[in-house]
Amino acid sequence: xxxxxxxxxxxxxxxxxxxxxxxxxxxxxxxxxxxxxxxxxxxxxxxxxxxxxxxxxxxxxxxxxxxxxxxxxxxxxxxxxxxxxxxxxxxxxxxxxxxxxxxxxxxxxxxxxxxxxxxxxxxxxxxxxxxxxxxxx
Amino acid sequence: xxxxxxxxxxxxxxxxxxxxxxxxxxxxxxxxxxxxxxxxxxxxxxxxxxxxxxxxxxxxxxxxxxxxxxxxxxxxxxxxxxxxxxxxxxxxxxxxxxxxxxxxxxxxxxxxxxxxxxxxxxxxxxxxxxxxxxxxxxxxxxxxxxxxxxxxxxxxxxxxxxxxxxxxxxxxxxxxxxxxxxxxxxxxxxxxxxxxxxxxxxxxxxxxxxxxxxxxxxxxxxxxxxxxxxxxxxxxxxxxxxxxxxxxxxxxxxxxxxxxxxxxxxxxxxxxxxxxxxxxxxxxxx
Numbered sequence: 001x002x003x004x005x006x007x008x009x010x011x012x013x014x015x016x017x018x019x020x021x022x023x024x025x026x027x028x029x030x031x032x033x034x035x036x037x038x039x040x041x042x043x044x045x046x047x048x049x050x051x052x053x054x055x056x057x058x059x060x061x062x063x064x065x066x067x068x069x070x071x072x073x074x075x076x077x078x079x080x081x082x083x084x085x086x087x088x089x090x091x092x093x094x095x096x097x098x099x100x101x102x103x104x105x106x107x108x109x110x111x112x113x114x115x116x117x118x119x120x121x122x123x124x125x126x127x128x129x130x131x132x133x134x135x136x137x
Numbered sequence: 138x139x140x141x142x143x144x145x146x147x148x149x150x151x152x153x154x155x156x157x158x159x160x161x162x163x164x165x166x167x168x169x170x171x172x173x174x175x176x177x178x179x180x181x182x183x184x185x186x187x188x189x190x191x192x193x194x195x196x197x198x199x200x201x202x203x204x205x206x207x208x209x210x211x212x213x214x215x216x217x218x219x220x221x222x223x224x225x226x227x228x229x230x231x232x233x234x235x236x237x238x239x240x241x242x243x244x245x246x247x248x249x250x251x252x253x254x255x256x257x258x259x260x261x262x263x264x265x266x267x268x269x270x271x272x273x274x275x276x277x278x279x280x281x282x283x284x285x286x287x288x289x290x291x292x293x294x295x296x297x298x299x300x301x302x303x304x305x306x307x308x309x310x311x312x313x314x315x316x317x318x319x320x321x322x323x324x325x326x327x328x329x330x331x332x333x334x335x336x337x338x339x340x341x342x343x344x345x346x347x348x349x350x351x352x353x354x355x356x357x358x359x360x361x362x363x364x365x366x367x368x369x370x371x372x373x374x375x376x377x378x379x380x381x382x383x384x385x386x387x388x389x390x391x392x393x394x395x396x397x398x399x400x401x402x403x404x405x406x407x408x409x410x411x412x413x414x415x416x417x418x419x420x421x422x423x
Contacts, residue, residue: 082367103354109387109388113387
């Protein structure tokens with residue numbers, strides 16, 4: 001259903017990787033002609049998820065893809081980590097819930113910022129978050 | 138049969154140095170602008186001395202041997218200095234690789250009678266110099282990393298200036314990503330300056346912050362709270378349209394903070410708070 005047009009992988013292991021990663025995502029978004037508002041939304045969502053990955057799982061691997069469905073282009077980001085996993089995803093997706101000392105807006109915020117959002121997690125094995133932002137979505 | 142490579146090399150020290158210098162001088166990557174030929178010769182002579190002094194037939198194939206510690210130290214020193222002086226990795230690498238050429242050229246004359254001997258000797262020399270080159274690269278990169286770390290520190294320092302825009306009004310333009318370390322510097326500078334200048338209003342301008350995610354927002358809220366504890370009002374300015382939309386979608390509540398789109402409107406608001414008025418002068422002369 002989705003055709004992957006372009007793909008890139010980046011390993012995230014320290015805080016200094018966040019900015020280069022965001023720039024990479026931005027490059028991809030600019031390439032497909034995404035509007036500034038959507039770019040900013042995508043980058044912010046990406047930033048939230050990358051920070052989560054660093055904070056709770058000590059890093060992981062991210063994939064940036066340009067995908068197309070029918071006539072629409074978009075960016076798909078996949079975040080895979082081998083961290084402790086999330087026991088209660090429903091609770092984690094609630095505004096203001098955080099096991100760290102942060103605002104608790106990262107996961108629900110990222111979901112609101114993206115067009116499609118999926119999270120899978122197994123306790124003790126790790127978490128995979130996939131998000132799609134359509135060019136005009 | 139013993140080949141006595143070490144002894145042969147020690148005997149031919151002078152010849153090797155000459156060959157090495159020749160190799161270095163004829164290479165086009167020679168940087169006479171960064172280092173004079175005399176200095177280069179002195180450095181090469183010293184390095185060769187260290188190498189040949191610590192070399193014997195037992196340790197020749199084992200560069201990790203502790204006999205080479207002083208040599209490795211010296212090579213690290215050379216490599217780090219070169220990284221700081223601005224030599225490229227290629228130029229630094231060639232410095233060591235040209236030594237291999239010289240060593241092989243010198244040995245070739247003695248061992249050319251027997252192909253097998255020549256092969257053994259060549260292999261050992263190649264291995265030895267490769268070991269040295271590996272040390273060079275490692276320390277060269279370390280040297281560069283130190284430079285980068287220093288620059289990072291400098292950037293953090295210079296990019297958080299606190300400006301007195303008016304009596305009692307401070308402005309703090311933030312440029313770049315706001316991480317925990319940056320926030321610490323920003324907050325400290327701001328609070329210290331509030332006390333020093335007795336200001337009652339601080340404007341945080343985030344026009345230069347590329348993305349505001351929940352972590353950045355949290356840092357901003359903390360800074361504002363800290364300013365308020367000091368008895369000063371804090372205004373956040375420079376919120377771009379796309380940032381405003383993103384912040385709303387993220388669900389960050391900034392409603393109890395005064396925010397403005399531009400530094401100018403923040404300044405106007407600050408003037409109003411201080412009951413100051415900016416008027417067009419009726420007098421003709423300035």
